[in-house]
Amino acid sequence: MPLVNDKGLPIVDVWQTVGAGEVVTGTSTILPLARFVAARGPAPELAGDEQARGVSLASSDRLDALVPHLAMLDLVAIDFPKFRDGRGFTIARSLREHRGFDGEIRATGHVLPDQFSMLLECGFTTVQAPDDRPVARWSEILEIQPHGAAPARPVQLFRRLVPRAAEG
Secondary structure, eight states: OOEEOTTSOEEOOOOEEOOTTOOOOSSSEEEEHHHHHHHTSSSOSSTTGGGOOEEEEOTTSOGGGTGGGGGGOSEEEEEESSTTOTHHHHHHHIIIIISOOOSEEEEEESOOGGGHHHHHHTTOOEEEOOTTSOTHHHHHHHHHSOTTTSOSSOOOHHHHHHHHHHHO
16 A cells, blocks of 8 residues: 655655564564553563554554553554544544654555545644555645645634624
């Protein structure tokens, strides 16, 4: 799957995702959350796991388990099991705004180009683009929905009416 940056352009992926039982070969390795946390415990299960600087989160994973280890991370990959599952957006926003994480946040799984602007608004910096979507679509969507140019969400009715009520 191609990796797309915040401009919608394909970039080289230097990270290696490691599954159960696979050996970690360097710092640019992404481990599942449970394995990453276990590697930082008193007796790591697999030698080399403590080198990993990336972690993958399922949308159902609890962010609390990761918080003590954020300073050791360069990348957090958040999986979207379905395009309509919004928990990944919440996790990314929480990492950026409440936890102060400034590393790479990667969207993986079932994401759509139409969600790209919102992904960027929530703090994602890269997207692992699904193979069934043309890579060019990611940059095209930014022409239609520019990141940071306007609010990603429409202003709520209450907020539109309050200034009018104050005017009298």
